[in-house]
Amino acid sequence: MxxxxxxxxxxCFLLVTLGIGGIAVSMNRSANRPGNHENVMGQGQPAxxxxxxxxxxxxxxxxxxxWKLKDGTRTITAKTIFDYMDGAGExxxxxxxxxxxxxxxxxxxxxxxxxxxxxxxxxxDAFGLLxxxxxxxxxxxxxxxxxxxxSKAGSWPRALYGAGLLRLWADNLYARVLAQSETDASRKxxxxxxxxxxxxxxxxxxxxxxxxxxxxxxxxxxxxxxxLCYFRSHLVLNSVYxxxxxxxxxxxxxxxxxxASYRTQGQGKQKSAVRLLVIRYPGVDAxxxxxxxxxxxxxxxxxxAVPTGSGGSRGIxxxxxxxxxxxxxxxxxxxxxxxxxxEIADNFLNQATxxxxxxxESHER
Numbered sequence: 001m002x003x004x005x006x007x008x009x010x011x012c013f014l015l016v017t018l019g020i021g022g023i024a025v026s027m028n029r030s031a032n033r034p035g036n037h038e039n040v041m042g043q044g045q046p047a048x049x050x051x052x053x054x055x056x057x058x059x060x061x062x063x064x065x066x067w068k069l070k071d072g073t074r075t076i077t078a079k080t081i082f083d084y085m086d087g088a089g090e091x092x093x094x095x096x097x098x099x100x101x102x103x104x105x106x107x108x109x110x111x112x113x114x115x116x117x118x119x120x121x122x123x124x125d126a127f128g129l130l131x132x133x134x135x136x137x138x139x140x141x142x143x144x145x146x147x148x149x150x151s152k153a154g155s156w157p158r159a160l161y162g163a164g165l166l167r168l169w170a171d172n173l174y175a176r177v178l179a180q181s182e183t184d185a186s187r188k189x190x191x192x193x194x195x196x197x198x199x200x201x202x203x204x205x206x207x208x209x210x211x212x213x214x215x216x217x218x219x220x221x222x223x224x225x226x227x228l229c230y231f232r233s234h235l236v237l238n239s240v241y242x243x244x245x246x247x248x249x250x251x252x253x254x255x256x257x258x259x260a261s262y263r264t265q266g267q268g269k270q271k272s273a274v275r276l277l278v279i280r281y282p283g284v285d286a287x288x289x290x291x292x293x294x295x296x297x298x299x300x301x302x303x304x305a306v307p308t309g310s311g312g313s314r315g316i317x318x319x320x321x322x323x324x325x326x327x328x329x330x331x332x333x334x335x336x337x338x339x340x341x342x343e344i345a346d347n348f349l350n351q352a353t354x355x356x357x358x359x360x361e362s363h364e365r
Contacts, residue, residue, distance in 0.1 A: 111186075
């Protein structure tokens with residue numbers, strides 16, 4: 001069963017739903033809510049250590065502008081995250097979430113500022129959380145006022161600010177700092193807290209799979225930098241580009257994937273972009289089974305050949321919203337959606353084959 005093209009295919013990431021609204025709700029909840037573990041600590045002390053004691057701790061400032069850091073840190077685990085945020089915990093668990101630390105700043109005559117520190121299993125997972133929504137102003141949090149924008153390690157900013165909310169990626173830490181009401185003073189305070197969060201932390205490169213996505217595909221398609229998302233969970237995929245309510249690509253925490261949009265120069269917004277989805281599985285068998293699952297579920301009426309051997313598999317089919325192509329090369333499965341012609345679908349799959357070769361070589365080194 002193929003899903004109609006107008007059914008949920010949009011860049012509407014779960015993080016946006018969780019963003020300002022979700023974080024504001026959490027600010028009004030009691031720090032002593034049952035099921036949440038609270039660590040009491042003095043102001044100006046390092047934030048509660050992540051599960052890995054070798055990681056650089058975060059030392060939040062005791063005061064920032066008019067705001068003072070409240071005593072105590074709320075520590076949220078995978079078991080209690082659904083108590084802390086209603087309906088959005090799956091997003092973080094899908095990115096190999098380890099724990100969340102929540103800190104509050106208060107000031108007389110001003111709304112609170114909330115700082116949330118999400119400790120993830122890897123830098124790639126933290127990048128993935130930020131990649132779900134590239135909206136906002138790219139800001140620099142480095143001392144000395146270095147220019148904002150893309151990091152020297154990649155093509156995407158490491159911190160974004162908008163409407164009182166700062167979101168950032170710093171090694172395996174993803175953080176959000178929110179002022180409930182935005183003023184000049186609260187903006188300065190939020191950014192200062194952000195600078196404290198990243199202090200002393202490494203700046204790893206973006207995930208290899210994300211960096212390997214082609215900037216251009218012949219004849220004239222260009223990558224939309226702000227429409228690339230790195231993920232592991234089918235729930236994230238479905239919020240970025242809806243395929244099916246079920247997990248038809250066998251995604252999970254042992255898998256990594258990137259979906260990106262490509263448009264031609266001068267292409268009107270009314271025309272759909274081509275989507276290139278590239279997935280790296282933990283093994284060849286896992287990739288072959290996932291492709292078989294996808295074909296049986298998404299393209300049953302097309303009678304596409306289900307892969308059976310140990311070699312690669314490739315196909316291009318016409319459906320109601322354009323041409324769809326798939327290519328399985330080793331561990332890597334590539335899918336191209338909404339291609340205007342067969343030839344363009346073939347070009348996207350050829351680029352994906354180059355990604356497969358490059359990423360396998362980089363993983364072997």
